Amino acid sequence: MPDKVPEQAMTTRFDPAAAECRWQARWDEQKSFAADSQSAKPKTYVLEMFPYPSGRIHMGHVRNYTMGDVIARFRRMQGHEVLHPMGWDAFGMPAENAAMERKVHPGTWTRANIAAMRDQLKRLGFALDWSRELATCDPEYYGHEQALFLDLFDAGLVYRKESEVNWDPVDMTVLANEQVIDGKGWRSGAAVERRKLNQWFLKITDFAEELLAGLGTLDDWPDKVRLMQENWIGKSRGLQFAFRLASPLPLAGIESIEVFTTRPDTIFGASFVAIAAQHPLALAVAAADPQAQIFIEECRAGGTSAADIETAVKTGYQTGIEAIHPLDPTWKLPVYIANFVLMDYGTGAIFGVPGHDQRDYEFAKQYHLPIKRVVASGREDASLPIGKESENSPGITVNSNFLDGLTTEAATAEVIRRAETAGWGNGTTAWRLRDWGVSRQRYWGTPIPIIHCENCGAVPVPREQLPVVLPEDVTFELPGNPLDRHDAWRKVPCPSCSGAAVRETDTLDTFVDSSWYFIRFASQPGDRPFDRAEAEAWLPVAQYIGGVEHAILHLLYARFWTRALQHIGRLGIAEPFKGLFTQGMVTHETFVSQDGRWLTPEDVEVADGGGLVERATTAPVQRGRVEKMSKSRRNTVDPEPIVAKYGADAVRWFMLSDSPPERDLEWSESGIEGAARFVQRVWRLANRPASGDGRDPALDRKLHRAIAATGEAIEGLQFNKAVAQLYELVTAIEKAAPSASRDEAARTLVLLIAPMAPHLAEEAWAALGEPGMIVEATWPSFDPAMLVDDQVTIAVQVNGKLRDTLDAPRGLDRAAAEALALASDKVQRQLGGASPRKVIVVPDRLVNIVA
RNA sequence: GCCCCUGUGGCGGAAUGGUAGACGCGCACGACUCAAAAUCGAGUUCUUAACCGGAGUGUCCGUUCGAGUCGGACCAGGGGCACCA
Numbered sequence: 030m031p032d033k034v035p036e037q038a039m040t041t042r043f044d045p046a047a048a049e050c051r052w053q054a055r056w057d058e059q060k061s062f063a064a065d066s067q068s069a070k071p072k073t074y075v076l077e078m079f080p081y082p083s084g085r086i087h088m089g090h091v092r093n094y095t096m097g098d099v100i101a102r103f104r105r106m107q108g109h110e111v112l113h114p115m116g117w118d119a120f121g122m123p124a125e126n127a128a129m130e131r132k133v134h135p136g137t138w139t140r141a142n143i144a145a146m147r148d149q150l151k152r153l154g155f156a157l158d159w160s161r162e163l164a165t166c167d168p169e170y171y172g173h174e175q176a177l178f179l180d181l182f183d184a185g186l187v188y189r190k191e192s193e194v195n196w197d198p199v200d201m202t203v204l205a206n207e208q209v210i211d212g213k214g215w216r217s218g219a220a221v222e223r224r225k226l227n228q229w230f231l232k233i234t235d236f237a238e239e240l241l242a243g244l245g246t247l248d249d250w251p252d253k254v255r256l257m258q259e260n261w262i263g264k265s266r267g268l269q270f271a272f273r274l275a276s277p278l279p280l281a282g283i284e285s286i287e288v289f290t291t292r293p294d295t296i297f298g299a300s301f302v303a304i305a306a307q308h309p310l311a312l313a314v315a316a317a318d319p320q321a322q323i324f325i326e327e328c329r330a331g332g333t334s335a336a337d338i339e340t341a342v343k344t345g346y347q348t349g350i351e352a353i354h355p356l357d358p359t360w361k362l363p364v365y366i367a368n369f370v371l372m373d374y375g376t377g378a379i380f381g382v383p384g385h386d387q388r389d390y391e392f393a394k395q396y397h398l399p400i401k402r403v404v405a406s407g408r409e410d411a412s413l414p415i416g417k418e419s420e421n422s423p424g425i426t427v428n429s430n431f432l433d434g435l436t437t438e439a440a441t442a443e444v445i446r447r448a449e450t451a452g453w454g455n456g457t458t459a460w461r462l463r464d465w466g467v468s469r470q471r472y473w474g475t476p477i478p479i480i481h482c483e484n485c486g487a488v489p490v491p492r493e494q495l496p497v498v499l500p501e502d503v504t505f506e507l508p509g510n511p512l513d514r515h516d517a518w519r520k521v522p523c524p525s526c527s528g529a530a531v532r533e534t535d536t537l538d539t540f541v542d543s544s545w546y547f548i549r550f551a552s553q554p555g556d557r558p559f560d561r562a563e564a565e566a567w568l569p570v571a572q573y574i575g576g577v578e579h580a581i582l583h584l585l586y587a588r589f590w591t592r593a594l595q596h597i598g599r600l601g602i603a604e605p606f607k608g609l610f611t612q613g614m615v616t617h618e619t620f621v622s623q624d625g626r627w628l629t630p631e632d633v634e635v636a637d638g639g640g641l642v643e644r645a646t647t648a649p650v651q652r653g654r655v656e657k658m659s660k661s662r663r664n665t666v667d668p669e670p671i672v673a674k675y676g677a678d679a680v681r682w683f684m685l686s687d688s689p690p691e692r693d694l695e696w697s698e699s700g701i702e703g704a705a706r707f708v709q710r711v712w713r714l715a716n717r718p719a720s721g722d723g724r725d726p727a728l729d730r731k732l733h734r735a736i737a738a739t740g741e742a743i744e745g746l747q748f749n750k751a752v753a754q755l756y757e758l759v760t761a762i763e764k765a766a767p768s769a770s771r772d773e774a775a776r777t778l779v780l781l782i783a784p785m786a787p788h789l790a791e792e793a794w795a796a797l798g799e800p801g802m803i804v805e806a807t808w809p810s811f812d813p814a815m816l817v818d819d820q821v822t823i824a825v826q827v828n829g830k831l832r833d834t835l836d837a838p839r840g841l842d843r844a845a846a847e848a849l850a851l852a853s854d855k856v857q858r859q860l861g862g863a864s865p866r867k868v869i870v871v872p873d874r875l876v877n878i879v880a
Numbered sequence: 881g882c883c884c885c886u887g888u889g890g891c892g893g894a895a896u897g898g899u900a901g902a903c904g905c906g907c908a909c910g911a912c913u914c915a916a917a918a919u920c921g922a923g924u925u926c927u928u929a930a931c932c933g934g935a936g937u938g939u940c941c942g943u944u945c946g947a948g949u950c951g952g953a954c955c956a957g958g959g960g961c962a963c964c965a
Contacts (some may be wrong), residue, residue, distance in 0.1 A: 081965050388881070
């Protein structure tokens with residue numbers, strides 16, 4: 030037998046950099062993560078929202094992809110065939126901004142970013158099937174998207190209409206909401222206007238009822254996201270009715286105003302009628318009234334978002350027109366044009382009830398209109414005036430003629446009944462959901478495959494001419510969309526009459542690109558968007574993971590797109606994402622220079638005096654709020670140097686520990702040191718096994734409990750709890766004396782950490798002398814009988830306060846437990862000689878003595 | 881304006897209505913070392929010199945034998961709102 034090797038020589042440290050790259054190469058060579066669509070194993074599709082190729086991956090990506098990777102590897106170990114792909118959401122505005130700022134072509138910039146980010150992701154050792162990689166800016170991808178767009182066009186789900194955009198009058202360009210800051214253009218600083226353009230829309234409203242009902246089937250979605258989508262779709266029952274106009278008007282053909290209300294019960298509380306600035310009646314009034322024209326112009330200032338419109342000071346213009354109350358022909362209400370009425374919701378006209386709607390209340394205060402109570406907590410409150418705010422909650426209807434005494438619900442039903450009987454209105458459903466405007470007046474996106482011909486109108490590009498390839502010989506020296514001035518690309522013969530025609534120069538919203546990429550991942554034939562049978566073999570996605578910022582738009586559009594494909598018979602799937610998990614954001618502190626620029630943490634250093642200064646200029650720096658890591662705030666932390674220093678496993682491990690995955694995680698470097706220490710602890714257990722014989726029953730139980738709890742935690746995406754379990758197990762193994770149990774526990778531990786720290790697991794597996802690779806290993810099973818102890822600790826309370834604990838054998842009966850508890854000195858001291866009035870026993874848990 | 885979420889030690893956070901603070905970070909102490917790093921050991925809600933106690937999960941009220949957990953009101957912080965992805 031050889032001499033015992035000195036302890037010192039055995040304590041080799043695990044070298045993450047070398048080991049990780051070695052195993053990544055092995056996985057690559059063996060194509061360990063290539064998904065086989067033909068496999069007979071149960072199939073599982075694990076997907077994380079694909080990244081926008083901004084240039085570098087950030088900690089949010091690392092967190093997102095690590096979570097998905099744990100699920101993917103865990104399912105593999107459970108014997109599933111797993112599809113876990115990666116690609117690039119590669120169209121969008123940042124590439125055009127880069128083009129303008131750095132004189133680099135958006136395509137060049139994007140492709141360089143993809144190459145850099147692919148390397149970074151590979152360095153993290155994710156179990157991804159890179160053979161299915163795609164980028165939405167490749168014609169091989171967006172050409173199929175154009176074909177799908179035309180399929181929807183043929184099915185009547187695409188149409189064109191005028192719609193408003195944010196317009197920068199100085200830069201002469203369309204602005205995204207993000208580019209409108211305090212109502213001004215982000216580059217020019219000019220006041221933003223709303224302007225109408227002809228744009229393409231998808232008929233998502235046709236699917237409103239389906240999309241709403243479908244939420245009920247999504248049991249594995251967070252309640253929060255379902256609620257957000259429900260509110261977004263915004264189904265409300267109400268009454269639509271017409272106010273006849275009193276004054277005989279010189280207005281062509283307009284005799285009444287259709288309004289929609291969700292509160293017909295307050296109809297006797299009306300004090301005015303308000304219409305949107307874009308309402309046909311408003312335009313008719315303006316034609317004859319220059320003052321009204323000026324007011325409508327003013328309404329066009331400011332942004333197009335709901336928050337902008339509804340928080341603006343409420344203003345109106347009295348048209349001089351009067352509307353007749355439907356329930357009292359002698360009652361006439363003034364008609365205003367108002368800036369807070371949305372043309373896109375309901376009918377673009379409302380009746381104002383200042384007593385019971387806050388917007389109406391503010392408007393009435395400003396224009397000295399009556400504020401009448403028609404809802405109260407009881408009849409006796411009928412004469413109470415409305416106070417400093419409107420009262421919006423339901424109650425008992427008062428001051429309302431035949432509705433008096435009815436509840437809000439009953440009064441609503443009664444008004445609808447009378448309106449329908451008398452024929453002046455109908456109970457209807459209004460939706461907040463509007464059709465999806467997909468036109469973007471930008472270069473870097475999927476060309477909309479339409480040709481405009483003076484004679485034939487909008488003509489679809491024939492299928493055999495797809496893809497309509499985005500021309501790359503463009504420059505960004507002039508403002509506006511370069512496609513508009515690219516005549517060689519733009520001018521084409523009409524496919525229908527062969528006359529002179531021009532291509533549509535708007536491109537598709539990038540949300541279209543992300544509405545079907547998960548289908549293309551599952552199946553990617555060259556000649557069509559996807560093979561139905563192959564796509565259906567993988568879909569729906571079993572577990573989709575991404576940021577909560579996508580809770581509404583992306584997820585709703587993808588659901589719509591999938592249903593639209595189902596509707597036209599291309600795919601037999603109604604809901605694309607069976608399980609959804611929305612992870613929290615990774616946040617970090619921000620720094621702002623004196624002149625208001627965001628600074629990166631590297632730009633900032635601590636000055637001699639202890640204050641923060643800018644490294645380059647030594648000018649003082651303000652510490653900003655802790656915010657989501659984003660390029661614009663320059664508070665991103667590059668994972669690459671962190672991975673280089675601590676290794677991918679430590680970074681992955683830290684991302685999963687501590688914070689619950691749905692909550693925000695504030696990045697700090699301190700925690701990662703603990704993760705790196707953990708990696709070394711596991712390595713020591715595997716690399717320096719203190720072999721032994723015999724069982725260690727306590728450790729056996731600990732191990733089985735850890736297997737059960739870790740699996741359950743991963744299953745429930747509670748990675749922080751899985752991590753805590755594994756810390757406990759490692760500590761227990763370290764403290765245990767050598768035994769066969771200890772050897773088995775160490776070996777099993779390596780399997781349990783494999784989904785989270787896969788490189789370490791491979792290295793440890795090999796060090797333990799186990800055959801094969803851990804990517805081919807099976808998740809350990811546990812014995813349910815091992816999960817329970819024979820000894821339990823019972824809490825003893827007096828009046829609900831803990832006074833003592835007692836150790837007892839499992840299964841002790843109630844009387845015995847009660848007797849043991851009453852025998853306690855501490856309990857007797859609390860009772861002070863009195864006899865208990867009542868004793869509550871929860872077997873094996875607690876005895877509560879009520880004195 | 882509308883809708884939604886979150887409040888637990890110095891910090892991140894655990895806790896089927898049943899022993900609050902698992903696990904990690906940090907901290908301080910001890911061992912090893914010439915010293916340090918690494919590692920190991922015992923500790924860490926507050927109050928009390930210590931014990932016995934007492935208080936304690938943003939605030940107040942309620943339901944219950946028992947509330948971090950359920951209900952109500954409030955306070956504070958945060959997020960979303962249709963052209964950012």
